[in-house]
Amino acid sequence: MNKLFGVDFGTGGCKATVIDLDGNICATAFKEYPSEHSKPGWSEQDPALWIDAFITTVTKCREQMTDGFEGVLGLAVTASTHNAVLLDSKGEVIRRCIMWNDQRSVEQSNVLREQYGERIYEIGMQMPTPTWTLPQLMWIRDNEPENYEKIDKLMFTKDYVRSWVTGDFCTDVVDAQGSLLYDAIKKEWSPELCGMIGLPLEVLPEIRGSQEIVGKVRAEIAELTGLPEGLAVIAGCSDTAAEDFSAGAVREGQIIVKLATAGNVNLVTNSAKPHPKSFTYPYSVAGKWYTVTATNSCASANRWMRDALYPVEKELAEQAGEDIYEIMSKQAEEVELGAQGLIFHPYLLGERCPHFNSHARGNFFGISMMHTKGHFARALLEGVAFSLYDCLQVLKDFTENMEDIVIIGGGAKSALWSQIVSDIFGLEVKQPENAESSFGGALMVGVGVGAFASEEEAARRCVRMKKTYQPNAENHHKYMRIFEIYKKIVKASEPIWEELAELS
Structure with missing residues (x-):
């Protein structure tokens, strides 16, 4: 039986998935790893954790299949974008990787915006914020010049792992775009953008198409993991692009x-x-683009609540073989809509759309003696959904069609959270059967090696919807009243965020 293999490196862990050519899951494995937050707004990871997670998840997938990796046609590695891994002339990692949600480069972003903002937007199609690699590298140049001078090669998360597997030195168009060092019109690294921080072009990888075969599994990696030696490996793409593809998004207007x-x-x-x-x-789908609006803290906010408010319940759930998130969700479900006046803003790591304020901070507003953990759990789910609704408003500048919406990601496993999103949006929301980045990466492999004639064929053959959420009109009306208060709190908080930033 022919199979396709995708391995994805999310911010919270690595997920590996093997599928057949009809989109059925043959094997899957996950390994969690931490981020380090040594200072407020900082977020870093040790690339060695990714290699360890790759070995673990790949090995677990092989062990789950009676025929192992027999029939596997190819491998894709995907990951969150913007994360630059810096290597010295010996190929050694210079420092921990600054992650996409790190907010330390505020000052550098402001300088770039003031001095070059219009030109950066014209070339790279984005305005500089701490999310992007360009200001992150500028921060390293300004604060760690000894590390900046050592840079011999720059890779992104997926490329670092894939290079360990194959020995190649390349990236794909999606990660190139995510660096803010790429000329999106000329489709090449931009000497002008790199020149703004004195970065030599030769440290940057070759740019390839997401589905192009760029290497093969090396003998030593085959021996270590059980992957077939010589197995084709495609360039891959960002986790978001892969996940969108896994949801069957191949046509203009799909959300x-x-x-x-x-x-x-x-x-x-x-x-x-x-x-x-x-x-x-x-986009990883040939000839397409995608517009992203985003809130920095979503499932990570729920994970923060798990660790901060539910440590005892978490330990007991693990001992009983239960899912702590299901326990939190059940508590939230017992609380009425609006959490009895408790409102949450999920700005735990600053915020992107639509505020683009790295000083933004999360809060629970309206706490009273009547509120329980269940109220906090409910308010968190609603607050994240309000932030996503904020993001949706930006997309209305591009499309009037809001009828083709799918919901994906680990948080979508919660029926309550998905229904809250549908109610707040006031729109029908569909949930695919298998919508994860590793699944999308596996589909991309199928296109890259010729198992599917096109992305459309891959989606038609392998993507299936399992559930549809219909909005409750009465709930939507109530949520819109709360959303107006949600926005007022944001507006009132903005000057306070700046004061807090000065103190911290």
Whole structure:
């Protein structure tokens, strides 16, 4: 039986998935790893954790299949974008990787915006914020010049892992775009953007198509993991692009709501549509682009609540073999809509769309003696959904069609959270059967090796919807009243965020 293999590196962990050519899951494995937050707003990871997670999840997948990796046609590695891994002349990692949700480069972003903002937007289609690699590298140059001088090669998360597997030195168009070092019009690294921080072009990888075969599994990696030596490996792409593809988004106008570490509301388009309050990327689907609006903390906010408010319940759930998130969800479900006046803003790591304020901070507003953990759990789910609804408003500048929406990501496993999103949006929301980045990466492999004639065939053959959420009109009306208060709190908080930033 022929199979396709995708391995994805999300911010919270690595997920590996093997599928057959009809989209059925043959094997899957996950390994969690931590981020380090040594200072407020900082977020870093050790790339060695990714290699360990790759070995673990790949090995577990092989062990789950009676015929092992026999019949596997190819491998894709995908990951969150913007994360630059810096290597010295010996190929050693220079420092921990600054992650996409790190907010330390505020000052550098402001300088770039003031001095070059219009030109950066013209070339790279985005305005500089701490999310992007360009200001992150500028921060390293300004604060760690000894590390900056050592840079011999720059890779992104998926490329670092894939290079370990194959020995190649390349990236794909999606991750190139995510660096803010790429000329989106000329489709090449931009000497002008790199020149703004004195970065030599030769440290940057070759740019390839997401589905292009760029290497083969090396003998030593085959021996270590059980992967077939010589197995084809495609370039891969960002986790978001892969996940959108896994949801069957191959046509203009399709909208994808993602409840993952971050929360995204994305729109597929036939051409680039730059907007100062969104992100614009070439898509892994040939000839398409996608517009991204995003909130920084989504499932990561729920994970924070799990660790901060539910440590005892978490330990007991693990001992009983239960899912702590299901326990939290049941508590939230017992609380009425609106959490009896408790409102949450999920700005735990600053915020992107539509505020683009790295000083933004999360809060629970309206706490009273009557509120329980269940109220906090409910308010968190609603607060993230309100933030995503904020993102949806930006997309209305690009499309009037809001009828083709799918919901994906780990958070979408919660029926309560998905229904809250549908009620707040006031729109029908569909949930695919298998919508994850590793699944989308596996589909991309199928296109890359010729198992599918096109992305459309891959989606038609392998993507199936399992559930549809219909909005409750009365709930939507109530939520819109709360949303107005939600926005007023944001407006009132903005000057306070700045004061807090000065103190911290």
